[in-house]
Amino acid sequence: MATTTQRVTTTVATPERVRPARSLWGDAWYTFTRDRLAMMGLFVLAFLVLAVIIGPYLYTGTQLIDFARSLEGPSPEHLMGTDDLGRDLLGRVLNGGRISIAVGLTAVFIAITLGTTVGAIAGYFGKLDNPLMRITDLFLSLPVLPLLLVLVYLFRETLKAIFGPELGIFLMIVFVIGILNWMPVARLVRASFLSLKQKEFVEAARCVGDGDGRIIFRHILPNSLSPVLVAATIGVGGAILTESTLSFLGLGFPSDVPTWGRLLFDAGNFIDIAPHWVIFPGLCIFVIVLSINFVGDGLRDALDPRRKI
């Protein structure tokens, strides 16, 4: 990567640089802050996240239906213009961003939890390795996007009836994205468990009488977390994309929940008269995924011990 060499030169140029305490995370942070693209991504990401968390309290715009003001382009009064019902788009984008980001985080949390559990069990307990990995392979062979569409369609009404329209759809989308994306994490965790359980420190831990649970959670798991963290970061971007794809195809959130994908879906019919309605939510998805990818790549470089001097 481009950044590696920059880092090499800075470290080499100032070898006497004082670095008092060295810890894994301190080192990683040090490397990370020297990655310009990653830092830029982090700032943009932080800005977007703060904007959607705090934004809706400070600014809602006029969300009243007003046909006299429908489909207006950006103006000082409506910074992103209005939709077909004359509602302020910026307010809707801020509001919808909350749900898009929440979907991304929760879906990845499910995928990571599931993947880490399967990977850890498969890697640590040799007997379960083969069956669990066959299941992982099977899941990897599923056609993800078509299956997502079908699952959402099939279970939407039921979950809506149980949990209400908003929470029901949220749970379903998050769950479905989660169970179709845990496989790469399981493979990563299994691979590092397989190599780490042979190491001396694990043997030492067993000698002093640690049980399986303690060895797994205290000794091996913390050492295999960095690839998981990278996968999780990039996964959030992927999950946001998936949610917006579902919403864009009309199989995501209903129109009163203005996630970014849903806004694009609604805007699709007015593309010739109100292009601003497409541009702003689309840019939001693009910018957040891009910055997440930058941060993820920066993390990968920072956490990879082979790339360090």
Add this chain to the structure above:
Amino acid sequence: MGRYIARRLLIAVPTLLAISFVMYAILALAPIDPLSQFGADPRIPPEARDQIRHALGLDQPWPIRYLKWIQGMATGNFGYSFMSHSPVIELLLQRLPNTLAVVGVAYIVGFLIALPIGVFSAVRRNSIADHVFSTFAYFGFSVPTFFTGLVLIIIFSVKLHWLPFVYDSNLKINDFGSLVAQLRQSIMPIAVLGFFEAAVLTRYIRAEMLEHLPLDYVRTARAKGLLERFVVIRHVLRNSLIPVVTIIALGVPAIFGGAIVTEQVFHVPGIGELLVRSIFQGDTPVVTAVLMIFAVLVVAFNLLADVLYAALDPRIRYS
């Protein structure tokens, strides 16, 4: 080698059966009645509904339906659409050429863009051009394809009026004019998918080239006085492309998935559009068949990737 391929094939068949079983089970156990579309029609009396159910074989337990379905699939009988009452296979054959044309051309275009850019970026690592291309590659796979598609429509159809934004599938190519029309309506969907693929592949090709460039055999090639051009193309590129070939094979199912979105944006009547439409209509036989096609694609290209990898890289042991 032959035994390796045979063994991979033997694994692929049960995988496919397991996937088909899982997908059929999901559809069969889902809380939505396949007859909900016309079953809910109050004009149809319950007896008639039972008759329809019986005629379609839906009164049998689903494992039996699955076995019959698999049996039918094996003999080329994919069932009948609930909506149009025509054989599913006919619908698929109508749609597949459109998808294959768009996806195939887009993939080739993507590769042809990615190959020179990836090689150039790796050779001129950290040059301004490399940074520009890498940034574009990042943009390419961070931007959702439906957004790229809509932006292209805004620019080229709405503002400039250069290109049509609805794909006309009835267009017959019989003279120069219709050929131009076909090209004009295919440019945007192909550009959207091709740009995305190019972005993904550029990164892989660049990364693989960078892995190989510092190796000893490259230094040897240079030391014996080969032109840099030949070192890069004959030695480094050939070795770097081995993993890229597998990436390309593994990526084919994903690009078919991406085609679902692109077909929806540009109204291309391909199998992706058929899937979305059938899902909304509750047309279970069509949905199952399209899902199965996607599953076959995934398994087949995984197999192809394994075999290609083994064939191209003599270091791989067939175990």
